[in-house]
Amino acid sequence: MNRSLALLPLLAATLNAAVLDPVFSSGMVLQRDQPLRLSGSGNPGETLEVRLGEQSATTEVDEHGRWKTVLSAFPAGGPYQLTAGDSTAQDVWIGDVWLCSGQSNMQMGVREIESARECLAARPTQVRLLTLPRGGADSPRYEGPAEWVAPDATTLADFSAVAWSFGLALREDPTLAHVPIGLVNASFGGTAVEAWLASQPEVPKEQISGSMFDMAPTVLYNGMIHPITPLTVKGALWYQGESNSGHPEAYAELLQQMMRDWRRAWHQPEMPFFIIQLPAFSGRINGLDFSWLREAQAKACQQTDHAWLVVTYDTTDGFDLHPRQKREIGRRTALLARREVLGESLPSQAPQLESVHTEASQLHLTFDQPLVVSKGFHPNGFILAGKDGEFHHAKAVLHGDEVILESDAVNDPQWVRFAWGPIPEANLTNSAGIPPVPFRTDSLPPDSMVFQPLPTSYQLETPRYRLETGALGAVTSFQVQGKPFIASGPGGGTWIPTPFGPRNLSSTIVDGPRRLILSESTISLTLTGDAATSLWIVANDGNDPIDFHIALDPAVSVDLKGTTAKLTRDGTSVTIEGISQRDGESTLIVKVPGHARQEIRWIP
Template sequence: MNLVFRSTLLAMAASSIAYAAPTAISPLFSSGMVLQRDAAITVTGSGPENGTMKVSLGKDSLSAKVGVDGTWRAEFAAQPAGGPFVLEASDGSATAKVEDVLIGDVWVCSGQSNMQMGLDEAVGGAAMIAKGSADERLRVLVIPKAGADKPQGDPGTKWNHATAETLKKFSAVGASFALHLRDDPKLRDVPLGIVDSSFGGTAIEAWTPEGTLPKIPETEISGSMFGISPGHLFNRMVSPLTANPIKGVLWYQGESNGAHPRAYASLLANLATQWRKQWKQPELPFFIVQLPAFSGTMGGLDFSWLREAQAKACAESKGVHLAVTHDTTNGYDLHPVEKEEIGRRVSLLARKEVFGSEIVARGPQVKDVKVEGKNIVVTFDQVVKSTGGAIRGFAIAGDDGDYRFADAVAEDNRVILTASSVPAPKTVRFAWGGLPDTNLVNEEGFPPSLFRTDTLAPHSLAFQQLPAIYRLSGPAYQIQTNELGHVASLISGGKQFLSTEPGGGTSMPGGFGPRALPKVKMTGPSRLECRDGEFCLEIACQDDSMEWTFTNSGGGDAPFHIALSEKVTVTGNAPTVELARDGMKIRVDGVESIEPGKLIVKVRGHATQKLKWSGARK
């Protein structure tokens, strides 16, 4: 045979083999899946080059031409909820099938570790697993946790029935959301497909389509754990899902962006915009879980600033809804286990905003704030009340910006605020702080979101109440009290200035042993009061200084001791001394006397005395 002719035949054969794709349906489709109702359904796959495919979904059939690249595409008209159906593609000699296909509502649940937390870790998880396992029309899809440098088309996983095994590690928020949608009679029998596309420790930038981040300062960009680049989680964990329509998105994320709240509102609004473009659903509903209470900080900032950014994005973006959750947990764990209530609240929002149910699905929203003499009056869009006792959670400030907790009285949908220590109030904050103490709700028990009327820059100069102790972390000082109401730790510049040995910190000698100040309360976000029947210590903190005010209402003198770390040196003479440790220096004014390793303040009977801490520097 002629060598050239033989080579030509081999090349033609190779070309034929390359395009003789096997008859298959795209891996986007798997048995047990749910397709979105009331929206066109696009099915893709492969087959013999230039062949004709017969594609059927239930009783509906279409013909699809196979291209020269061996792929085909068929689009079915929108269908109502139903199934199970068989999805079938045949080239006349070979047939591919996807069985047990339901048509209903598909919801994508995305975010980081708090969306990822499984039912086996959540409070009430066992009951939700049992309930979900009994729901034949509930299906789940878990996207593998990985990034990619280019958009992917294969999700790399398959749909499953909701069973005890498949639900165990499934998103507790997503599962709770689905189960509580069943509370709506209109949704009781509608097939539900819940997609868990979450990855702990990841920032919003990694979930945003590459090249679409808004213009923000480089210093405001947050990174993800594991070195995941911006856009790479979208490429791998979201992009494959955009081939077919969905009902909506649940987003529970923000912890990894907590150090940069200034940029987060625009990042979150942009995420919703870009995902809508990718899905070609310009009104795709988004439901944002506002971060719950947490006593810690990220980059020195508590989560109130990130919560504010989440609320701002929702307020400024149509069809983006906020689920307020600061009251759902005690706030001592970055990964709270009380996930069922969060899922329930999001389900109520979805029932109202997407399905039109006539229910109350959110807490009161602020309509107006007015300064009226010594009062500030906040008007909400709903009647408000206390869950018990005096209303808590409001703080007001004058021109100095020094917030004090306010006395609050509710009248219908108005709350009237006053504070004797703020005679000329100008601004108000509600539920501000990483661990807010609030009890204001509507008739259904839902709280308002945090809000403020000032424009101060983000900071976290606020005491946090922890079990039996209080803690404050500020730019200059980090303070912690103990269960006796005394200061047990005072750190500046990373150096401990108080003795942490037994009997260290602050103390008050008494006739029957050390005197405790057990009645401890916050009088403002950055003010703490510790007292007994006759003696009171109030600590007021600013960014670069502190003032300790001692009030002795008893008749005798009251000595107050401050035990210093053995590594601290004291220079100067009372009443002004300088404390130094490893290059860090603090000036203290108001000292009565100095003893080895100890500062003494003596508060006369029926008198007030101040101790000022300032100039923390190296």
């Protein structure tokens, strides 16, 4: 008999032998003080023993090829060995497991943030990291790679900065000093909440938001959340909403639906959620700024038990869709977790409005905790409106937990808003430095027409050319002999397209008399040169490729040969080197792969 054929039954049995689900792997953290749910796959009818430390249980694989069992709760500790059938997980710890999910601002890596060096150097003991591969699935799955790792400079570089900052802040609680912590990063940039639902959206079809890559509802739950549902968790952090900000009217219900779906999937009906409110941002989706989505996030928390809001509008200047100030967001989330879930007594909740009453031409507001002015001498961030619905800035006087408002332009105030708009200019906090939840007492339809500040612009002039940058980190003008070669106005200048509009390179560093760096998280544009030429360097430190667009004035003719374009306007010519392609009549595109840089040289 052919020996290879004789081995086939044995090989098949080995391939289908009972094993743990991939999330139960070496280096992992299991949830302390709760019954341990363990699961895996195998041959239907197969009996196996599951053992962790001194505990063991016997179970059987069901007709669908799945098995599960429950062990008694363990206190914090380890390391242990976990065995089940033919699989073994070493270096298993018992502690607190936190799920950290959302879109790009949750995905943003430690190496990209403002305090990267400090965070990369931190080495708290007994912390493990798990990052789910980004990808969807048409149906729920358990399989997929899942590797738990210890934190070091390499494993932290692209690990969620918010999740890591949260973990570091948890370690500041003395009672958690020796409790192992597991941080699970399941995030995917450019995605709407619909993709993370376990069930179809319960809102009208016209209110559904789309994700990048044409992801349908439920696909990210199937591919990134369902595989980790066998793992009991202490709670979940959710930082998402940018992709849904064009339809804020649906978001509160969708977010509540997601929390219900996940709680059912985890068999944890009181699973804590920490909803990270969107920070300040100057941009708009469908004509709406983020204030309306923030309102929906707050509403979802108010209407859901064991869900808390993390207020963040004061953590950034508002000119960056992916702000680098993630450390404070992690700290505020950890303060809430330490109080609401772990039972520590400390100020952590954002102040909230409790009541409003009118006395003559004044509005008296009462908050649920005392407030202080964090900057300046007088409270700001309040606007009042009368029956005409026209809002005016209010004068405010603070007395502990009470704020008294009035405006010379509003004799009979009807409504008040606080910290409202794309970039709230408010200066009140509680004793922990946490600002009040933004609010409004009116029910007027969304309207985002508002004056807002802009960052500084710069200009470089030489005898041969003049270059100007705009408010949001774009080159808005390049003139030779007084003739503009770059288009001005809407759609002009340089930009990097995203689903949320042009990416703002609004962090500006003057790095020398003739060197300006415009940047945003993983992307930078360095402008330099000499009297005769202008050199632009586009650097992309992210994983994904980008397209850098240059919109030319319609009066400019273009002759593109290879990577060199000759531009001509009214008898004046400019050569540009480093172009990848042309889009239409008046747009040049420079393609920059991930972790690469591309030079663009203008030669007047």
